[in-house]
Amino acid sequence: MPGMKSSADPTPNHSSSTSASRSASSSRPDSPQGVPVPSYSPRTILITDDASAPHRSPQIASKFHSHQRTGMQHPPPASIPVGVLGATGTVGQRFITLLAAHPWFVIKALGASPRSAGKRYREAANWKQATPIPGVVRDVVVVECRPKEFEGCKIVFSGLDADVAGEIEEAFRAADLAVFSNAKNFRRDPHVPLIVPLVNPSHLSIIPQQQSLFTPPLKRGFIVTNANCSTTGYVIPLAALEKAFGPIEAVMVTTLQAISGAGYPGVPSLDILDNVIPYIGGEEEKMEWETLKILGGLSTSDTGLLAFDMHAKQPLRVSASCNRVAVIDGHTECVSVRFAKRPPPSPQQVREALGAYTPDALALGCPSAPRHTIVVHEEPDRPQPRLDRYYQDGAGVSVGRVRQCAVLDIKFVVLANNVSIGAATSSIINAEFAVLKGVVQA
Ligand SMILES: NC(=O)C1=CN([C@@H]2O[C@H](COP(=O)(O)OP(=O)(O)OC[C@H]3O[C@@H](n4cnc5c(N)ncnc54)[C@H](OP(=O)(O)O)[C@@H]3O)[C@@H](O)[C@H]2O)C=CC1
Numbered sequence: 379m380p381g382m383k384s385s386a387d388p389t390p391n392h393s394s395s396t397s398a399s400r401s402a403s404s405s406r407p408d409s410p411q412g413v414p415v416p417s418y419s420p421r422t423i424l425i426t427d428d429a430s431a432p433h434r435s436p437q438i439a440s441k442f443h444s445h446q447r448t449g450m451q452h453p454p455p456a457s458i459p460v461g462v463l464g465a466t467g468t469v470g471q472r473f474i475t476l477l478a479a480h481p482w483f484v485i486k487a488l489g490a491s492p493r494s495a496g497k498r499y500r501e502a503a504n505w506k507q508a509t510p511i512p513g514v515v516r517d518v519v520v521v522e523c524r525p526k527e528f529e530g531c532k533i534v535f536s537g538l539d540a541d542v543a544g545e546i547e548e549a550f551r552a553a554d555l556a557v558f559s560n561a562k563n564f565r566r567d568p569h570v571p572l573i574v575p576l577v578n579p580s581h582l583s584i585i586p587q588q589q590s591l592f593t594p595p596l597k598r599g600f601i602v603t604n605a606n607c608s609t610t611g612y613v614i615p616l617a618a619l620e621k622a623f624g625p626i627e628a629v630m631v632t633t634l635q636a637i638s639g640a641g642y643p644g645v646p647s648l649d650i651l652d653n654v655i656p657y658i659g660g661e662e663e664k665m666e667w668e669t670l671k672i673l674g675g676l677s678t679s680d681t682g683l684l685a686f687d688m689h690a691k692q693p694l695r696v697s698a699s700c701n702r703v704a705v706i707d708g709h710t711e712c713v714s715v716r717f718a719k720r721p722p723p724s725p726q727q728v729r730e731a732l733g734a735y736t737p738d739a740l741a742l743g744c745p746s747a748p749r750h751t752i753v754v755h756e757e758p759d760r761p762q763p764r765l766d767r768y769y770q771d772g773a774g775v776s777v778g779r780v781r782q783c784a785v786l787d788i789k790f791v792v793l794a795n796n797v798s799i800g801a802a803t804s805s806i807i808n809a810e811f812a813v814l815k816g817v818v819q820a
């Protein structure tokens with residue numbers, strides 16, 4: 379099999395020196411035996427540089443040009459078979475809770491590690507959700523994460539540990555399956571969209587370019603990633619502000635991140651109780667980098683090649699400081715922004731713009747998109763994780779304390795549910811958007 383190369387995230391993962399959380403994923407061995415794998419042309423491409431993108435056939439060029447031009451919407455499907463990779467984990471359990479009640483997606487396969495494979499789901503999963511295990515999955519036998527076990531699925535959602543996600547997701551893509559992943563492994567790949575569905579679903583238009591890297595080109599297979607949970611929470615209000623007031627020039631963000639972000643069992647109780655840990659490995663770099671790819675948009679060269687512009691046309695500087703706190707779910711983030719626009723908007727104008735933000739995912743009819751994306755609190759002591767993390771069933775974002783910043787322009791506090799809009803809910807809305815746009819054939 380030809381070598382497969384990707385620009386997987388080279389940063390260390392978010393395990394703190396005191397926690398037993400995840401480690402980095404760097405190896406990319408060949409796909410599992412028995413899986414027919416189209417060859418993937420290795421090309422290293424600077425994401426900021428259109429001219430360095432790969433050459434593509436004229437057919438591919440016209441395919442995604444027409445896709446972009448028409449913006450066509452496909453009718454909602456009756457039922458689409460889906461699988462979940464990493465189904466037993468923190469994110470996997472949230473996927474299952476949401477998918478069991480989904481109007482289109484029907485769970486057909488659940489994958490986890492060899493430790494869980496062969497067990498019934500109720501025996502394999504250490505269920506930590508507030509609602510019972512959905513009846514439709516209780517007795518489903520968990521399988522290993524191999525494409526042949528997911529035959530018949532059109533979409534797989536991945537909540538895999540980043541140590542294994544790279545190799546497994548690569549194999550599923552090569553087997554022509556649509557993969558919507560939470561893991562960090564492919565976020566830096568210049569052909570993989572990094573999508574926060576309430577911000578930049580238009581980046582799906584790079585998928586034909588991703589498929590064209592394979593010989594023969596993939597017909598249905600691709601990888602879409604969603605962002606780091608802290609990135610997701612704060613880029614939603616940032617996108618709302620850029621939409622209303624134009625480019626943001628600088629952002630300072632300090633996070634107070636919940637322990638569920640470190641998976642299960644995650645950070646030892648003796649480290650986190652009565653404590654704050656001012657370090658989450660790799661997290662600050664991810665926030666600083668991912669924000670640029672998400673908010674930067676896509677640019678098209680004369681030949682029709684697409685590339686992420688990394689906010690290069692309107693440079694944005696981000697400084698992140700990340701902390702782990704003794705909260706179970708819900709990441710709080712204190713954000714200060716400077717706008718390019720002078721004079722900058724007032725706090726009241728910012729409140730109004732945030733509250734009025736309506737993403738394309740809602741307008742298009744994605745069933746899991748929050749009916750109201752951002753709630754703006756007037757109370758001086760909100761948002762709070764315990765009170766606000768289930769706003770819009772965890773799909774919405776809460777903002778409060780919008781006020782003037784003496785150093786930049788405006789500062790405010792964001793609260794987002796890291797396991798819902800920060801993870802599983804985002805993947806599901808991404809998939810809904812892809813279905814409605816015909817990127818996934820129902
Ligand atoms: N928790 C959060 O808030 C967020 C998490 N993420 C990302 O989502 C992913 C999942 O996170 P989370 O749910 O917290 O992690 P968990 O540790 O809770 O779950 C990891 C899952 O991966 C499976 N797994 C582990 N090893 C293997 C293997 N060798 N083969 C197949 N499956 C394996 C586990 O199965 P088993 O039970 O059998 O071991 C489990 O289902 C990670 O990449 C994480 O970085 C992203 C955003 C937010």
Ligand SMILES: N[C@@H](CC(=O)OP(=O)(O)O)C(=O)O
Binds near residue numbers: 562605608638
């Ligand atoms: N790092 C996040 C969760 C996470 O898994 O992020 P990522 O998907 O970027 O590795 C947290 O600790 O809260």
